[in-house]
Amino acid sequence: MSRGSSEERSGWLFILPFAISMTLFFVYAIVRTAYYSFTDFDLFKAPSLVGLSNYAALVSDELFLIALRNTIGFSLIVTTVQTVLALALAVLVNHAVRARGLIRTVFYLPSIMSSAAMTLIFLWLFQRDGFMTAIINVVLAYRPHILLFFVGFAALQGALVLNARRSYEGVSIFDPFFLLAAAAGALALVVACALVGLLPVFANDLLISWLNTQQQFLFMPVTLWSVALMNVFTTVPTLMLLFLAGLQSIPSDLYDAAEIDGANAVQRFRHITVPALRPVTFAVVTMGIIGTLQMFDQVAILGDAAPLASRVTLAYYVYENAFPAGASSRIGMASAAALVLGILTIAVVYVQKSVGVKESAE
Helix, strand or coil, X not given: CCHHHHHHHHHHHHHHHHHXXXXXXXXXXXXXXXXXXXXXXXXXXXXXXXXXXXXHHHHHCHHHHHHHHHHHHHHXXXXXXXXXXXXXXXXXXXXXXXXXXXXXXXXXXXHHCCHHHHHHHHHHHCCCCCHHHHHHHHHHHCHHHHHHXXXXXHHHHHHHHHHHCCCCCCCCCCCHHHHHHHHHXXXXXXXXXXXXXXXXCCCCCCCCCCCCCCCEECCEEHHHHHHHHHHHHHHHHHHHHHHHHHHHCCCHHHHHHHHHCCCCHHHHHHHHHHHHCHHHHHHHHHHHHHHHHCCCHHHHHXXXXXXXXXXXXXXHHHHHHHCCCCCCCCHHHHHHHHHHHHHXXXXXXXXXXXXXXXCCCC
16 A cells, blocks of 8 residues: 555544534534424424425514624624724733733633623623612712822823833833732822812712613613623633734734834834734634624523513524423424524625635735
8 A cells, every 4th residue: 555545544534533523413413404494393293394484484573683683783793892802902911011921810710710600690790789780870979089090090100101111111001010000009099089078979879770671772782782791701811812822923023123113102003913913813803703693602591681682692593493481392493593593604704704804914
C-alpha cells in the first residue's frame, strides 16, 4: 500500500466520528423535521400529510409573527451591544498597567455561572419592588450625590493619570487601577459633603414592572429588554477574552511607528486596532447572531413571571408548539417554525458575511 493511500485512509478515519455525528444529529434531524413540517402529527398518532398547511398557519398566527419580530429585534440589539462592550472591555484590560490578571478574572466571573442560576438571580433583581427598581429610586433620590461623584471621579482620574505619565509612558486615561482609585476618592468626597449636609435627598417611591408587563419600548417588549440586559451581562466576558487575545497578537511595532508619525490614540485604534481585529470581530458577530437568534433558555426559565407575547422568541415558539401546556403536541407547526428559524439563521449569517464585518484582516 502506497504512503498516499495510507494517509488518505487515516484522514477518513479521523473525520469518521464527526461525519457520523453530523449524519445522525444534523442531516437526519433536518430531513425528519422537514418531513414533519408537511404533516399533522401529535406524537401519538401516525403523521398524516397536510401539504403546506402548517406554513400557511404560521403566517396567519399572530404569536408566530410576534416571535419573529422579537427574535430579530433581540438579535440586533444584543449582538451590537455585546460586541461593542466586549471590544471596549478588552481594550481597557489590555491597557491595564497594574493588576491585569485580577481585572481580567473579575470581568470574566459572570461567564462561569450557569444560565439558569443567572436567570433566577435576574428574576429577583427585576421584581417590581426588587433591586433594579430600588436603583432607579436611589438614582432619583440621590441625584446631587451622583452628579458630584462623577465630577469628582473625572477630576481625580485626570489628575492621577497626568501624575503617572511623569513616571510611565503610555498610561491610558482608562487605566483600571487609577479608575478604582479615582472612584474611591470620589466616593469619599461625596460622603464627606453628605455628612455636613451640603447635598439634599429627594423622596421617591416608584414601582416599575420590568417583567410582568406587555409594554413596548421602541420595537421590542420591555420584558425582552430585561432579558437582553441579562444576556449581554453573561456573554460579554467570554467575547472580551476573544478580543483580548486578538489585541495581544497585534505587533507593538505598528503602534510605535504610528506614534512616531504623529497618530493619536483614536487614529491608532481606528487604523490599526480595528482592521487587525476583523477576523476576531467576524467570529464574535457571527457567534452573537447565531446565539441570539436561538435564544431559548433564559426565556423559558422566566415562565409565568412574564406574559408569553412579551417574551416569546422563535426558539421558544417551537418548544411551545411541541410541548404545549394542557394540549396535544403540534409537531407539524413546531417543525415548520424550526425550519423557518434555521433558514433565518443561515440567511442572516450569510448577509453578515457578505456585507458586514469581513473575516480577513487588512
